[in-house]
Amino acid sequence: MSLLRSVKVAVISDLHVGDMAKGKDFSPDKTENAxxxxxxxxxxDFVSREDLSADYLLVSGDISNRAKEQEFSLASDLIEKIAISLGVDREKVLFCPGNHDVNWPAIEAHKNISADFDSIVKAKYFNFLKGGLVFSDNHSSGVGRFDSPPYLVVWSFDDVNIFSLNSSVYDGPDEEPHRGEIKSEQLEIIDGVLSSHVSRSKINIFILHHHPKQYEDKTFRSADTSCMINADGLLHLLTKHEMDFVVHGHKHVPRFDLEINSDGHPIWILCAGSFSSRLDDRYFGGIGNFFHLIEFRDRCNENGWARGGVKSWAHLLAHKWIESGAIDFDSYNQFGAYLSPKKLGELLEDLISKAFEDAPIVKWPELVERNESLQYYSNSSLKRQLEKVSQNIGALMLYSGDQKILDKLVLVKDKS
Incomplete structure (x- = not known):
């Protein structure tokens, strides 16, 4: 079933409003980290300059830095202003809590009076869900709660379903290591929730804070123990219900990946990075703060997969907001199509060989005109196969710009 219309979804994550924020205006108190x-x-100014707009705004956790009341109050105001700048209606600002949004002092206070687990969970999120903020108002408009089992909220709109998991609900000061978790009994209940709400006539997006898969870490040598427990069970469940897209935060280094497990349905996953936290000094300034805009264009008639692309920008002190390709994260990532490497290579070789019959120079947009599915295969798989095909048929791969963007790719028949 085709989509009602194309949909644009803005994504920010890990604001850390408070004493770890990058901007002085993102902390209610004076901070040396800003x-x-x-x-x-x-x-x-960046949104105005680029003339950006969106239909929805997703915030994938760590909204505050210490879960203080004044941090959430400021965060609500900042996020609403961000939404207004993008033309996003207030009720379409959707989110999940992160581990920094858990109020640890409240946990300790309730443990001291021997409160039960459910009461402690409510106390954890009292500041986050305080009345009058965008978080409490929009939390109440969804189905389910972040502070009640299975800790999942569903927002349903005419064109999009947002499924938001509280992956931090079991975290607290006594947990070691601190990481996300989803329990088997939650998965059983969430299975039923997804069965009732997933619709192929809409875009179905799942958001959570913790990363549901282990990523290669090129930055730090120490092991990453914060990947959520039972993440594999969650991914299989999302595959079963053919979830269109997953957005998460937590890791401040952005990633874009395709996950295919034994159940067969591909899931595209955006790790959003951090929007406004001061980043770890060990990054040496090489990783910026990030903003993403996902555009869901349509569904493939053949397999029903949602198709589109993710545009990304990074903020660096010396440059402010720039296209992210300048710092080694593609400024545009395609999604929605998949073939095995061998099949994709055969497709590209056939297209390029036929194009060279008409001209010695072929631009990437010309190949897309011959086969529109090329707009939706992942950047990495396309580039790998293009390199192999170019060697096979004797072609040079050139880019008309500073960044290796597919739209700027020019293939030249090598006559040597």
Whole structure:
């Protein structure tokens, strides 16, 4: 079934509003960690300059830094202003809590009076869900709660279903290591929830804070123990219900990946990075803060997969907001099509060989005109196969720009 219309979804994550924020205006108190006077205005200027707009705004956790009441109050105000700049209606600002949104002092206080687990969970999120903020208002408009089993909220709109999991609900000061978790009994209940709400006439997006898969870490040598427990069970469940897209935060280094497990349905996963936290000094300034805009264009008539692309920008102190391709994260990532490497290579070789029969120079948009599915295979798989095919048929791969963007790719028949 085709989509009602194309949908644009803006994504920010890991704001850490408070004493770890990058902008002075993103902390209710004076902080030595801030390096930008007016971070919000820099973002608003960027949105205006690029003429950006969205239908929805997703915030995938760690909204605050210490789960303080004043941090959430400021975060609500900042996020609403971000939504307004993008043309997003207030009720379409959707989110999940992260581990920094858990109020640890409240946990300790309730343990001291021997409160039961359910009461402690409610206390954890009292500041987050305080009345009058965008978080409490929009939390109440969904089905389910972040502080009640199975800790999943579903928002249903005419064109999109958002499924939001609280992956931090079991975290607290006594947990070691601190990481996300989903229990088997939750998966059983969530299975029924997804059965009732997933619709192929809409885009179905699952958001959570913790990463549901282990990523290669090129930055730090120490082991990453924060990947969520039972993540494999969650991914199999999302595959079973043919979830269109997954968004998460937690890791401040952005990633874009395709996950295919034994159940066969591909899931595209965006790790959003951090929107406004001061980043670890060990990154040496090489990783920026990130903003993403996902565009869901349509569904493939053949397999029903949602198709589109993710545009990404990064904020660096010396440059402010720039296209992310300048710092080694593709500024545009395609999604929605998949073939085995061998089949994709055969497809590309056939297209390029036929194109060279008409001209010695072929631009990537010309190949897309011959086969529109090329707009939706992942960047990495396309580039790998293009390199192999170019060697096979004697072609040079050139890019008309500083970044290796597929739209700027030119293939030249090698006459040597």
């Amino acid at each position: 390096s930008v006077d007016n971070y919000l205005q820099e973002f608003l």
